[in-house]
Amino acid sequence: MAELRRRYAIGYALAPKKQHSFIQPSLVELARGRGVDLVPIDLGRPLAEQGPFDCILHKLYGESWKAQLREYTERNPGVVVLDPPEAIERLHNRISMLQVVSELRVPQERETFGIPKQIVIYDQFALSDAGTLGALRFPLIAKPLVADGSAKSHKMALVHHRDGLLKQKPPVVLQEFVNHGGVIFKVYVVGDYVKCVKRKSLPDVSEEKLECLEGSVSFSQVSNLTAAEDREEDKYYETMHLDEAEMPPLSFITEIARGLRQAMNLHLFNFDMIRDTKVGNRYLVIDINYFPGYAKMPCYEAVLTDFFLDIAHKKSNDQLD
Template identity: 70%
Template sequence: MAERIFSIGYALASKKQQSFIQDSLVSLAYSRGIDLVRIDMERPLVDQGPLDCILHKLYGDDWKRQLEEFKVKYPNVIILDSPDAIGRLHNRISMLQVVSELKIEHQNESFGIPKQIVIYDKETLFDRQAWESLKFPVIAKPLVADGSAKSHKMALVFNHDGLNKLKPPIVLQEFVNHGGVIFKVYVVGEYVKCVKRKSLPDVSEEKLEVSEALLSFSQVSNLANNERIDDKYYKLMHLDDTEMPPHSFITDIARGLRRAMKLNLFNFDVIRDARFGNRYLIIDINYFPGYAKMPCYEAVLTDFFCDIMSLKEEVVKSNDEKDGPEKIGFDKRQVHICDKEMRKIVSNTCCSDGDEGGLPVSPLSREEKENSIQV
């Protein structure tokens, strides 16, 4: 009897589709029994079944309704991921609240988030008492993180004069010196990969006094002209020598976030607080990031798809042997492959194309790929 081919339908914006659905991924997945099928957004989703799984990164009430209708007709379909779970990452406050809810203890390392506040109107923006707990410089980010061009417009604000150019609602997040290095942690089910990338350089008290009021992140490429950031800075910084966070520490945070958010595909940005060598701050979480930039992403995603389909078969087989309310519903379970003794299936995951709320970083170079760690 021929081995069964599982069909995974993908619904992605054209830009995301071009970067993620590479021939190398499609070929490897098919060789492992996974057929990646493009969902036609010009046709009703419910007419394009059956599918074993739907992989998506689309938003809106109409799409959510279509997923619900498909689930009614094909109750065993796995949806990666739940629109409600993804929605939490569209607000930069609720996005990081989950970090504060994690209960993870390590002997030497600690973690948290930077100080931040929400500014809903201009009056609050210029009311210094409303946010006197924050120190300059601060990073100004749109409150909404939905992947739109507007949500990417961020700025580094050095003093009160820079506030004049900001348009609420925004989040003001305290900029923490971190040695010009950011750690990007990719999560694919139980798989966790941490890589180090270049970030904004530290801001000294002296530079803070002479800096211009506001610097848009779109201007980062021009920073060398102002002698704030250039190749000399990074050569002195010795990126290659930067110590990675402990494997177990990053893994525990990744798995904790996965459980708390009910998401399987995401990345998060971590910086090491320069004031404390063992203090780490999570500054951003992204749903369904640019995995094609991750080394060997084809094998990682294919393994994940195979695990999901294997678990689905187990649940379907179990349901065939049961009747009535004892049947397991996929929509009520989360895929926790990382805890093999607790393996359970579901329809959930995470959010964001690229680096929507993090500090600007450089593309992953060959050297940086070699410096990445897998945990």
């Protein structure tokens, strides 16, 4: 009689919108066929009463949820939590988020990497102080300090002149805008798996053009340019061919991804990277997100199923890093 294959239970706790986008029937069916059962965690019941789970996959926040996870892992020390709440919280602050990039010790030969120059402003008065910016040069990207996935945390602006700063609401991170050819590289990380894709980004801003632009413009306005004076940007996107943009070497981004995964103690994240047009082999990491929209990634069902099995096997062999 053939030996029954061990099945693995992955309990998931996600907000409704995240669950709808990530837990697709195609993922559930593929995983089930390979011995992985994706089991919804009932948020109306104590976590301690549910399971047993080999792994808990989550993207929920708050002290109550953290306490439930803590209690569950104390009762079930063999359960893998993807990922630790304390590690995720580092990405909720845009300064601590990118600090880890500056601390990476990754070999840099032909290609180099870093982060843009940036400062954080905590009060409104500092925005009107001429000395606040220091060495930062316009244009600037203004981002809320808190990056918790809320609608408020996504409200960003491209600030062209000093008067545009006065519209910003502290605490805010001011990041020097770097011309990057209108292309952003989104690097998805799933354990050891790394996938880089290209996306359109904000167009370059020349010195001449900077003098003619208004104080600031929100990102939603930049991505929906309809005014007559913005037709030049429309033409920019029409003439830009995304497929012509050269991808960064896979070995290079894989090294960065591995370094970030180990430094942050996270298995599921993506990071946004741009290439400085002034220094063609210089890349800048501008954002890191926990548990991004993997359903947009090609063949995400197979990638995630492989990852779940890898986690389960490492757990069985006590090799999980």
